[in-house]
Amino acid sequence: MSLKFYGGVNEIGGNKILVDNSRYSNSANENNSSIFLDFGMSFSKAGDYFSEFLQPRKLNGIMDFVELGLLPKIKGIYREDYLKHCGLESYKKPSVDGVLLSHAHMDHCAYIHHLREDIPIFMRKESEIILSVLEETGKSSFGEIMNLKNSFHYVPKKRGEGYKKLTGKEAKVERNIVTIKPYSPFDINGFKVTSIPVDHSLPGSSAYFLENDDEAIVYSGDIRFHGRNKSFSDKFVSKSYKFNPTIMLCEGTRINENSKGNEEDIETKAISLIKDHKDIVIVNYPIRDLDRLITFYNVAKATDRILAINSKQAFMLKLLEEDNGIENDKYPKLDDSNIIVYFPRKKQGLISGEHYVCFDGDWKTLDSCDLELKSDYDIWEREFLEGDNLINYTDLREEPQKYIFRCDFFELNQLIDIKPKNGLYIHSATEPFNEEMEIDFQRVKNWLSHFNLPIHSMHVSGHGSGEEILNMIREINPEKLYPIHTEHVESFDILRDDGIDVIEPNLSL
8 A cells, every 4th residue: 555645745735645555557456456535736836837828738738737747647547638649658448446536626626637537536416516517617728527528639521521620519528427425335446435524615525434454544635623514524533533544644724723713703793794784795705615605695684685696606506406415405595585696797798788789780779679688698507597586787786785796806897887886895715825816816905995895804714723633633543644735744743742653745756
């Protein structure tokens, strides 16, 4: 048994950890097995080389990533189209038995895009839904996590001579996505694996138990004890102790920080701030953080307001609501009177009837011409246009006191249409922690200053505090501990006094 760390070492995120039971990399012994724990993007390392306007080149397959150390040099795991395009060898069978995905944050899953489609990706149903929404609604060049689209492929034209580029549905290849159920063990080539739910800042977050004849491994994923699902993390600790692990891989994002409140604190603080406010309230929280959505949905009910969300978050709620295999009663339903879908102007900007298009020299509004509004919107969001539970900027402008408007960084231009006069802004997302985020946050401040919107910060982390993490490890009491997903490995050294062998992982090359 060996552990090979290709990310998550002395950094927050980028987890790519290979649990390898193969003595020889080219062995034909079918009992040999290897499993990746997550396959995520390192934001810090990627940020050393790339920015918004300087991106890896898709035309170079995986080679830009490998050249800069963002992807490991491992044979038999990468997609054939990227390898063949660069004149590299591909293999008939994958060299790993699967990827265990802890949750749907990009620092844990983004680089699945580069993996071959026949490698099984194991995940909870909630993660499937979140990643499907992001893939359907996103525009990223490297966002093929649930499905793969063959690149650099040409096929004969249906009419005439020559070839055409393979695109659309014809290029789509389904990945081997395996839905797993919590607390239900399954086998991966000699490993007994169990998904254990934990509290984190998005649904479907999971820790894992891995067990064979030699080792019993606990992988924490990302975990906290102050969210709406604290009981998940408490149960994880209890089960981990009984599992009697020889090895624990534990995140330490906030290992050197103290506790800073919980979701209920945000709810109480926001209600107090909003209850006597007579104008619009604008809030920014992460689109995948449905615990935070519940928080501001509760705030909306308590202050007699309506929470206005965008179509992406509505799409996510719709899929969660439709899946009977998920405990979805805790999420707001889209027909609830305290939640509504906000539609911005797109393309020709016809949603409000205030703008015109030219028909043979005659300028007309949408109401007086035969142009369909839905043509301005993507296919996945058009069904929301057919319902009654939607608003646009004119509603927020005319009755601002009725709404809490969720507005993230990429939607700030909506303020030009809404024209808030005496509003307030709640920042309920992580504070900037690098230079690029500082620059973006300064832009946010510029927008808010322009519209005279005072800013109020209300946020709690998706990660446990140092005290919570250390107490968790002491209670689980593994023989060996590998600190990951942290910039402060030294803060774990105190656990040696408890008889735990703390091992600082080394980055594999």
